[in-house]
Amino acid sequence: MLKLLEIKQCQFGAEKPLLNPFDFSLVSGEVVALLGENGVGKSTFMNLCVGNAKLHSGEIFLGKQNQLDLSYRELFRKISLVRSHLQIPERILVKDFVSLGLESRNFERVKSALEKTETLEFLNRPLITLSDGERSRVLLAEALVRNTSLLLLDEPTAFLDVPHSLALFKLLKRIAQEENKGVLISTHQVEHALRYADRLLVFLKNGNVYSGKKEELLNRGVLSWAEIS
Numbered sequence: 001m002l003k004l005l006e007i008k009q010c011q012f013g014a015e016k017p018l019l020n021p022f023d024f025s026l027v028s029g030e031v032v033a034l035l036g037e038n039g040v041g042k043s044t045f046m047n048l049c050v051g052n053a054k055l056h057s058g059e060i061f062l063g064k065q066n067q068l069d070l071s072y073r074e075l076f077r078k079i080s081l082v083r084s085h086l087q088i089p090e091r092i093l094v095k096d097f098v099s100l101g102l103e104s105r106n107f108e109r110v111k112s113a114l115e116k117t118e119t120l121e122f123l124n125r126p127l128i129t130l131s132d133g134e135r136s137r138v139l140l141a142e143a144l145v146r147n148t149s150l151l152l153l154d155e156p157t158a159f160l161d162v163p164h165s166l167a168l169f170k171l172l173k174r175i176a177q178e179e180n181k182g183v184l185i186s187t188h189q190v191e192h193a194l195r196y197a198d199r200l201l202v203f204l205k206n207g208n209v210y211s212g213k214k215e216e217l218l219n220r221g222v223l224s225w226a227e228i229s
Contacts, residue, residue, distance in 0.1 A: 001027040003063070004150050004182040005049065005079075010058035012048050013041065017056045022209035024201055026182040028149065031173055032211075033193030034186040036203035037225060042186045045203070046154045049184075050081045062150070079150040080143035084136065084158045094122045094130070094138050101145040113145040114138075117171065133164035137171070144175070151175070153185045157192070165189055169196040190226040194218075 005026040011017035018041040026032055034042050047053040049060065051067060060067040062078050070078070080101070089097075098110045114120040117137040122130060127138060136156050143151055153172070157165040169185075173196050176183045184201070187193055193200065194214050202210045202222050210222045217223060 001029055002149075002180075003027050005184075006061040008059045008061070010048075010060065011056040012044060012053060013056065014044075018044065018207070019203060019209050020207045021058060022211075024209075024211050026150070026184055028180045028182050029176055030198040031176045031183045031185065031196060032199045032201055033197035034184055034201045034203070035188075035190055035193060035223070035226070037205055040203040040205055042203060043154050046081055046152050046184075046186060049150075049152060050079055051075050077146070078148055079152065080146050080148045082139050082143045082151070082153040082156055084139070084153075084155045086139065088128050088135075090126075090128055092127055094119065094125050094127050097127050097138065098142045098145050101142045109145050109147075110141075113141040116144055116175070117141040132159040133161075133167075136160060136164070136168060140168075140171070149181055151181050151183045153183070155186055155188070157187055157189055165192055169193075172196070190223065 003025050007024040009021040009023065011019065011021050036042055044053055048055065051072065062070065095110055098113055099105055102109060111120065114123060117140050119134060119137045119141055122134060122138065127135060130138065157168055160168065169192050172183050172185060175181060197214065199212060200214055200217050202217060210217055
């Protein structure tokens with residue numbers, strides 16, 4: 001397993017740090033679920049990893065390279081972020097949206113990404129006409145077409161019912177294992193995360209951050225706020 005993302009003594013936030021300094025790493029072939037209540041910094045952390053937010057302190061490494069030493073183009077080739085709250089251009093077709101993830105047109109790569117997410121049948125459909133479940137898979141295809149080793153997803157199941165949420169978690173698990181990618185998924189669906197994630201990263205309102213195996217964090221009471229049934 002390769003260490004794809006490494007966070008060292010990280011602190012971030014708009015004005016003052018949201019969390020205490022913490023370390024975290026993500027390796028190839030694993031799915032890590034990022035959990036926490038609203039307002040604890042999950043989306044900000046995702047933006048931080050892709051270079052769209054600034055650190056108060058600490059360092060971020062992608063592989064062995066410090067994030068600060070990478071150009072935007074180099075970051076684009078290493079890490080993908082899938083946002084669920086995305087403004088969809090009204091007329092854009094699925095094939096054209098997925099092509100946005102490429103620096104030059106390559107239909108075979110677009111087709112392959114759509115096949116992986118089981119959305120090839122929507123190739124010539126306007127993206128806005130798809131259901132929430134279908135659209136979430138197309139958003140994932142746009143990230144997969146870039147073939148980055150790191151895949152971050154910010155609340156991809158926010159608008160999905162239980163069957164579609166489970167299907168997306170299963171797909172991400174398969175992609176991580178079969179393509180040796182590191183997957184970090186932010187979600188409020190704690191029970192799904194416990195079922196499919198290899199490890200958890202938990203942000204708490206008191207500023208504490210915990211990462212580790214699911215069983216360990218459950219036993220320590222780190223998820224007591226989630227009221228898991």
